[in-house]
Amino acid sequence: MPTLRALTEDELPIAAELFLTAVNEMMSRFGLPAVTVPLQAQIEAYRQVHRTGIFQVAEEGGQIGAICCAIQREDQWFLSGFWGRPGQTQQGLGGPLLRQVYELAAARGARRFFTWSSADPTAMASYLRLGLWPAGPILTFIGPKPPPEVSPLAAHPLDPAAIAELDREVRGVRRPEDHRYLLEHGQGRIFERDGRVVGYGYAQGNLLGPIAWARDEDAVSVLTATAGLAPGPELRIAIPSQNRAALAFVMDRRWRLFWFAHLMQSEPFGELSRYVPSGPLLF
Numbered sequence: 001m002p003t004l005r006a007l008t009e010d011e012l013p014i015a016a017e018l019f020l021t022a023v024n025e026m027m028s029r030f031g032l033p034a035v036t037v038p039l040q041a042q043i044e045a046y047r048q049v050h051r052t053g054i055f056q057v058a059e060e061g062g063q064i065g066a067i068c069c070a071i072q073r074e075d076q077w078f079l080s081g082f083w084g085r086p087g088q089t090q091q092g093l094g095g096p097l098l099r100q101v102y103e104l105a106a107a108r109g110a111r112r113f114f115t116w117s118s119a120d121p122t123a124m125a126s127y128l129r130l131g132l133w134p135a136g137p138i139l140t141f142i143g144p145k146p147p148p149e150v151s152p153l154a155a156h157p158l159d160p161a162a163i164a165e166l167d168r169e170v171r172g173v174r175r176p177e178d179h180r181y182l183l184e185h186g187q188g189r190i191f192e193r194d195g196r197v198v199g200y201g202y203a204q205g206n207l208l209g210p211i212a213w214a215r216d217e218d219a220v221s222v223l224t225a226t227a228g229l230a231p232g233p234e235l236r237i238a239i240p241s242q243n244r245a246a247l248a249f250v251m252d253r254r255w256r257l258f259w260f261a262h263l264m265q266s267e268p269f270g271e272l273s274r275y276v277p278s279g280p281l282l283f
Helices: 009-029 039-052 094-107 121-130 160-170 176-185 216-227 244-252
Strands: 003-006 053-060 063-073 076-084 112-117 133-144 154-157 187-193 196-204 207-213 234-240 256-265
Touching (some): 039 076, 063 094, 076 094, 133 244, 160 196, 176 196, 207 216, 216 244
Parallel strands (some): 076 112
Antiparallel strands (some): 133 234
8 A cells, every 4th residue: 555645855856856757758648848847946846835835745665656746825725746657657646645635735724726737637537536627728838039129017126015915816815935936936027007016927037927917908018028028039928718818919929839738626716817827836
């Protein structure tokens, strides 16, 4: 019988290596390029989840065969990772592990649950059994950095306290610990017009997100200003299907649809029509 237990901090490299092995096995099955995230970068990403969330493993025969981790912000639980070592995914390790992480969060007050699911049918079936229902695709686009232009917005250093209420509205929770991590790993700015906060945006290298805006009419200005933070020349963005303004932004610029994932949730949250996530680690 597998042992379900908490990951220790010194095991983060094992978890990161398992993730990279598993995700690239999946990418190979779908005929897609390998994920090239450096091992150390993945270790640091998982360190954030380990320190501020729940990180459990299934161990059998002295080897970690599956990992499952999630962040909980207020009453909202986001599954950040659920991966099994190739060759062990059908051995009954994953289901009990996922259920344990879910129940640990529920015991801590989580009431709203969601995840960024890959297109893997086995994983999606696990989320359905957990009570997470399909809420639409998350579409990843790649395209050229827009040419520089004079922005109608003023950009200021990002202060998590200044956008707490905007986060609560569009993301569904305040999350200062995530902003502290994002500011260490990317360029983040608050955007204002006439002294009013209209949104914020990050560029993590050439990945855009998270991005949020206060009003529908602010979408293009905030997206354009965020794109200006990235070095280029080719940018990437992942957009929930609810966000028609961001979809129109990339389609108008003829960006290429690269890949898709699925948003699965126990119930609706936030205002995703005005939000672009950072990726599958923190959303």
